[in-house]
Amino acid sequence: MHTFLFRCPHTGHNVQGRVDSIDSPEPTYVALDCMACGGVHPVNPRTGKLMSEEVRRPPRR
Numbered sequence: 001m002h003t004f005l006f007r008c009p010h011t012g013h014n015v016q017g018r019v020d021s022i023d024s025p026e027p028t029y030v031a032l033d034c035m036a037c038g039g040v041h042p043v044n045p046r047t048g049k050l051m052s053e054e055v056r057r058p059p060r061r
């Protein structure tokens with residue numbers, strides 16, 4: 001289990017997130033339930049950054 005903090009883009013509060021694993025070698029975003037605003041945010045658990053803060057190019061699928 002990996003815990004980290006991210007900043008809620010709506011409230012600006014630091015919120016704790018948890019993921020089972022951060023073993024993936026590629027940037028991976030997890031959808032986290034936000035305790036501050038009640039929404040869901042895509043966050044990179046390794047950096048604690050939101051997808052909107054990190055992405056420089058569109059994700060490929």
Ligand SMILES: [Zn+2]
Nearest residue numbers: 008010034037
């Ligand atoms: Zn939030």
